[in-house]
Amino acid sequence: MATKVYMEALSPTMEEGRLVTWLKAEGDEVKEGDVLAEVETDKATMELAARGSGVLRKRFINEGDTANVGVMIAIVAKADEDISALEGGGTSAPAPAAEAPKAEVPKAETAAPAAEAPKAEPAQAAAPAAAAAPAPAEAAQGEGGRVKASPLARRLAAEAGLQVGAVQGTGPGGRVIRRDIQDAVARGGQQAEAQASAPAQAAAQPAAAAVAPTTDARFREHPISQMRKAIARRLAQSIGPVPTFYLTVEVDMGEAMALRGRINERFAKEGIKTSPNDLVIKAVSMALRRHPFVNAAWTGDSIHLYEQVHIGVAVAIEEGLITPVIRDADRKGVGEISAEVKELAGRAREKKLKPEEFTGSTFSISNLGMFGIEEFTAIINPPEAAILAVGAIGPKVVVDDSGEMVVRQRMRMTLSCDHRVIDGATGAAFLQTLKQYLEEPMMMVA
Amino acid sequence: MAVITYREALNQALAEEMERDPDVFLMGEEVGVYNGAYKVSKGLLEKFGDMRVVDTPITELGFAGLGVGAAMTGIRPVIEFMTWNFAILAFDQIFNSAAKMRSMSGGQFKMPITFRGPTGAALQLAAQHSQALESQVAHYPGVKVVVPGTPADAKGLLKAAIRDDDPVCVFEGEMLYNLKGEVPEDDDYIIPLGVADLKREGSDVSIITHGKMIHTALQAAAQMEKDGVSVEVLDLRSLRPLDTDAIMRTVAKTNRVVLVEEGWAFGGITATIAAMIQEEAFDMLDAPILRVTQADVPMPYAKAMEKAAKPSVELVIQKLNQVLYR
Numbered sequence: 216m217a218t219k220v221y222m223e224a225l226s227p228t229m230e231e232g233r234l235v236t237w238l239k240a241e242g243d244e245v246k247e248g249d250v251l252a253e254v255e256t257d258k259a260t261m262e263l264a265a266r267g268s269g270v271l272r273k274r275f276i277n278e279g280d281t282a283n284v285g286v287m288i289a290i291v292a293k294a295d296e297d298i299s300a301l302e303g304g305g306t307s308a309p310a311p312a313a314e315a316p317k318a319e320v321p322k323a324e325t326a327a328p329a330a331e332a333p334k335a336e337p338a339q340a341a342a343p344a345a346a347a348a349p350a351p352a353e354a355a356q357g358e359g360g361r362v363k364a365s366p367l368a369r370r371l372a373a374e375a376g377l378q379v380g381a382v383q384g385t386g387p388g389g390r391v392i393r394r395d396i397q398d399a400v401a402r403g404g405q406q407a408e409a410q411a412s413a414p415a416q417a418a419a420q421p422a423a424a425a426v427a428p429t430t431d432a433r434f435r436e437h438p439i440s441q442m443r444k445a446i447a448r449r450l451a452q453s454i455g456p457v458p459t460f461y462l463t464v465e466v467d468m469g470e471a472m473a474l475r476g477r478i479n480e481r482f483a484k485e486g487i488k489t490s491p492n493d494l495v496i497k498a499v500s501m502a503l504r505r506h507p508f509v510n511a512a513w514t515g516d517s518i519h520l521y522e523q524v525h526i527g528v529a530v531a532i533e534e535g536l537i538t539p540v541i542r543d544a545d546r547k548g549v550g551e552i553s554a555e556v557k558e559l560a561g562r563a564r565e566k567k568l569k570p571e572e573f574t575g576s577t578f579s580i581s582n583l584g585m586f587g588i589e590e591f592t593a594i595i596n597p598p599e600a601a602i603l604a605v606g607a608i609g610p611k612v613v614v615d616d617s618g619e620m621v622v623r624q625r626m627r628m629t630l631s632c633d634h635r636v637i638d639g640a641t642g643a644a645f646l647q648t649l650k651q652y653l654e655e656p657m658m659m660v661a
Numbered sequence: 662m663a664v665i666t667y668r669e670a671l672n673q674a675l676a677e678e679m680e681r682d683p684d685v686f687l688m689g690e691e692v693g694v695y696n697g698a699y700k701v702s703k704g705l706l707e708k709f710g711d712m713r714v715v716d717t718p719i720t721e722l723g724f725a726g727l728g729v730g731a732a733m734t735g736i737r738p739v740i741e742f743m744t745w746n747f748a749i750l751a752f753d754q755i756f757n758s759a760a761k762m763r764s765m766s767g768g769q770f771k772m773p774i775t776f777r778g779p780t781g782a783a784l785q786l787a788a789q790h791s792q793a794l795e796s797q798v799a800h801y802p803g804v805k806v807v808v809p810g811t812p813a814d815a816k817g818l819l820k821a822a823i824r825d826d827d828p829v830c831v832f833e834g835e836m837l838y839n840l841k842g843e844v845p846e847d848d849d850y851i852i853p854l855g856v857a858d859l860k861r862e863g864s865d866v867s868i869i870t871h872g873k874m875i876h877t878a879l880q881a882a883a884q885m886e887k888d889g890v891s892v893e894v895l896d897l898r899s900l901r902p903l904d905t906d907a908i909m910r911t912v913a914k915t916n917r918v919v920l921v922e923e924g925w926a927f928g929g930i931t932a933t934i935a936a937m938i939q940e941e942a943f944d945m946l947d948a949p950i951l952r953v954t955q956a957d958v959p960m961p962y963a964k965a966m967e968k969a970a971k972p973s974v975e976l977v978i979q980k981l982n983q984v985l986y987r
Contacts, residue, residue, distance in 0.1 A: 367916050370944040386948070386986050393916060393947045 217292035217301055218267025222282040223399075224378040225254060225261040226570045232256050233281045234288065239271045245291050248402065252288075258537060258573060259566045264402055266383065270294045285380040364391035371396040376570060431575045432523035435507075439517055447513070447635035458634040461592050464646045466653045468608045468624045471498075474656045482550060491626075492528075492582045493553040495605055498652035500524045500544035501659055503578055506645040510577050512598035513635045519598075527576030527596060530560045537563050538596060540576040584608060590627040600636040601645075604629040626653075662843040670812040670844045671701045671777075671833065674819035675739065677848050679709050682737065685823055686713040688724055689741030689778075698743045699779060699838050725751035725776070729758045732774040732828075739823060742778030745794050745832060751776075752797075759828035760803030771826040777819065779835035780808075781873055781923045782971055788959035791967075793924035795832045795872070799900045800928075805829040805854055806900040808872035812842035814898055817852030825854060834873035855902035859911070863893035866985055867911040869934060870921040871897040874972060878921055881977035892981065900930055908934060909942050916947040919980045921972055926954040951980045 222232050232254040239251050250262045251271065273290045276282050292298050362380045364372070368391045372379045375396065382399045384391035439447070451458050471494050478489050503510040507520045524545040527538035539559035541552055562568050578600075581593040584607035593604035611625040628649070632642040652659050665673070679685045686709075691698050693706040693716040706714040717724040721742065728738040742748040748755070755776060762770050782791035799806040805827055809815040815833065822829035834840075844850075860875055861882055868878040875896045882892035895911050897904065912918055918938060920931035931952045938950060956970040 365947040366944040367947040392986070 217272075217290055217296055217298050218265070218269065219287045219301065219383070220251060220263070220265065220289035220291060221381050221383075222254070222284050222286045222288050223263060223381045224284045224376065225263070226256040226258045226376065229256040229258075229284060231281050231283045232261075234276055234278055235260055237274060237278055241271055241274055243271045245269060245271050255566070258570065259568050261569075265291055266402065267291050269296075272296075272298055284378050362391065363388055365393065368392050368396050371400075375400045376574075432521040432525050432577050434512075434519035434521040437511075437518040437520050443518075443635075446638075451635065457595055457597060459595060459631050460634055460639065460642075461629050461631055462639070462642045462646055463590060463627060463629045464650055465625050465627045466650045467613075468626045468653060471653050471656050472608065472624055478549060485550070487550040487553060489549050489553040490556075491584070491608055492580070492605065493549050493556060494653065494656065495582070495603075495628075496526055496528065496541060496544055496552050496556070496580060497547075497549050498649055498656070498659060499578070499580060499603060500526055500541075502645055502649040502652055504545050505648055506641065508637055508641050509601050509630075509632075509645045511600040511636050512577070513600060513633055514598065518636055521577040523577065525575055525577045527573075527579035527599075528556055528560070529579060529581040529593070530563045532564050532566070534566075537568065537573050538576060538579055539563050539568060539573050542575075578602070580605060584626070590629060592629050593631055595631050595633055600633040601642065602631045603649075604631065662845055664841055665812060665844050666838065667809075667812045667815050667834070667840045667842070668699065668701055668838040670816040670842075671819055672703055672705075673844070674816045674823070675702065675705060676708065678820055678823040679705065679713060681848065682823075684736040685739065686715065686731075686736065687739045687741060688715040688717055688728060690717055690719055690743050692716060692741050697741065699835075701833075701838075702741065721747050721750035722754060725754035726758065728774050728776075729754050729762070729772070732759070732772050733762065733770045735771070735773075737773045737775075737823060739775045739777060742776065744790065744835065745778050745780040746790050746792050748776065748778060749794070755798065755804065755828070755830070756801045760801045762803075763827065764803060772828045773826045774828045775819070775822045775825075775831060776828065777822070777831035777833060779838070780832040781835050782955075782960055782967070783835045785962055785964055785967060786960075787962040791960035793832075793872070793922070793955070795830075795900060796922070796924050796928065796930045796933075798830050798832075799930065803828070804901060806832065807854060807898060808832045808834075808900060809898065810834065810837070810860075810872050810875040810896055812840060813844045814852060814858070814896075816844050817850050818854070818898065821851045821854050824851070829854070832872060837873055852898070855899045855904055857904035857907035858896045858898055859893065859907070860896045861892065861894040863891040863915065865891045865915060866917040866919065866981055867893045867895060867915045868919050868921055868977065868981070869895045869897065869908060869911065869931075871900065871930070872923060874921045874923050877972060877974055877977055880974045881981060884974070884978060885981055890981070890985065890987075897930075903934075905937060905941070908938065909945075912938055912942045912945050916945055917984045918946075918950045919953065919977065919984055920950060921953045921977055923972060924955060925957055926952055927957065929954055948984045948986065951984050953977050953980050 225232065235253040235255050237252050239245055245265045245268060247265055247268045249265045251265050252263045254261050254263050269291045271289060272292045276288050282288055290298050290301055363384060364379045369379055371393060372382065377396065377399055379391050382391050382395050385395055386392040472491065475489050475491060475494055503524050510521050510524055512519045523543055526541045526544040528541060529536055529538050541555055544552060559572060576599065579596045579602045581602060582605040583591055584605055587607050589606045591604050591606065593602045595602050606627040608624050608626040610622050612620050613623050615621045630642050630646055675687060687702055687705060692702045693711060693714045696703040702714060725740055728740040731738045759772050759774055762772050780795060781793040795806055795808055798804060805825065807818045807822060807829060809818045819831055822831050861879060863882065870878045875894060878894045882894055885892050893911055893915055895907060920934055922929055922931045926932065931954060935950045935952065953972045953976050955972060958970060961967050961970055
């Protein structure tokens, strides 16, 4: 029985995808799970897998074309199956942007119009497609664009960043149910952990809140006091929607650089080569442990104090910026962090990151030191409450404890803070801890 | 643990509570000399005398009212209705007096009264004698309602009812009196009101039910198991207060629910629970909530029609399959 291939939501924020390469030609044998095409999303190039076996009978869009999520882009069916009834129908409302030949044919139910349908044995043709109603090939999209889905399926889809309409339903009348979402998640390589067991963590977000936290880190709910509410409201009126302020500190990186040198020397054989930034990530993640309000998010209803530290590391790529996430950075060694950053950044540049690898951070770091930037302010990555901008390390003349002018390796860092969550003193205390860690890195292991 | 009948479990509960507290007394038609229409009060007259085991005329409204007055003085009446069908005559006392007295007196009067008797259809007793009326009683704030489905629950819940300072209505399954089961002998064996019991654990779909219907549910679950379907059976035991946490737990676990009750669908217990689930656990649901209830007719007398009107194992299985999209 025929399987419609849809443009799927391959990243949490994807609304449309550009078909980069067809990996199967019309007439090719296809097995369920085979990669049909490479699709470029807003973040990465992803693989689109077949959800049924047969022959790739029809491709509706060409390489380079763009299609909205939920639009039918191909049909997989038996070699001799009559697919004429499918060719126009079942797609969701928006037709592929480019010049997809077939997809704009009106409705399936009106049958015949399928432009070039051979119409050989019409009676027989209609039967198999229609009779097999509740089975997988049924699209969940109903009349008027309404998607039939169980409430649970909708919630799970939202958590997995899938559009319910892009998933084929196996419930009555094509209703999308839990198993469909779970299958889609498993096949699409989506956030596999976002399954039924994950509690209502994401569900409770009020739509009205400016940003809905999407990280998978556990958090404690911190109630918002009236004073906090007043602060939040007033500040948001002043600078909105994220009322940001900036704190800058200069740290002495002498000890940290020395430690880095020793690590690289000692572990050279293991292939470990840490950068100053890896030490900064480690120090930041440990400092966040001691300053929960900096590892936090404003939701509108409460403040989420994350119990895990997932650090987003901004990486510049050709098209823009992406932040691969080092999960539980506070529990990883510098070497481990270093290897992970290298690996993720490498794949980020190739646009090969999976969605779960660049979403869900609880705090971000942006480092422009390698460009010689001494000091800058970074923009907060919502819903996170803060971001640290790290500048270049360089020799500077400073006055030491005994009043002597000496040359030291100094580095400036600026913390951008969401004032709804973080007050000046809170941010300053965090920076103080961070400075201590970097100036006396031994404290990190004490 | 001794294996005794549901009837004996109730008798034990009454005897132990009367022994423990001289303020407890039993009143109703045929409870004394005849040992109770269903022999639940067997031997109590002999043991406690006619001041504490009181035979009454056929006057449901009268002796229920007398019980309410007695409770207002602080003693603890247990009012037996020969069946809850006859208690309809006494509903004014239960709904208007017992249920509301505490609230209307600003807490000056407690209402430590227990109303009890058999409920539900037996075999060919026709429309007026085959009603499961617990949803009507549970409608009124102020009364507590329990529906034991096993001998152990019967004993533990009746004892809790007698010790409670609010009016408690105990709905005993008319077809359960001969049911045997293990029952703790402990004098202080109490099942707190408002605590449901997971009678069977499962993972694919939940049946939420109470009273006699738990046996229908368990049979259906056993048959489904042969098909590889794992059915959870939650016995509410207490309708007021209702264990909503247990309900939400099982919904969260299986995401699919079939509700079963012996009474009618319209305005029923299952209607209330379905509403609660969709209010509190909407996005836990992977399928619509389905219900199995008595047909929307007065219970027929004719055997075949009676059978067709009652909730059955087959009907429960049908709904389970439907809710599982099988």
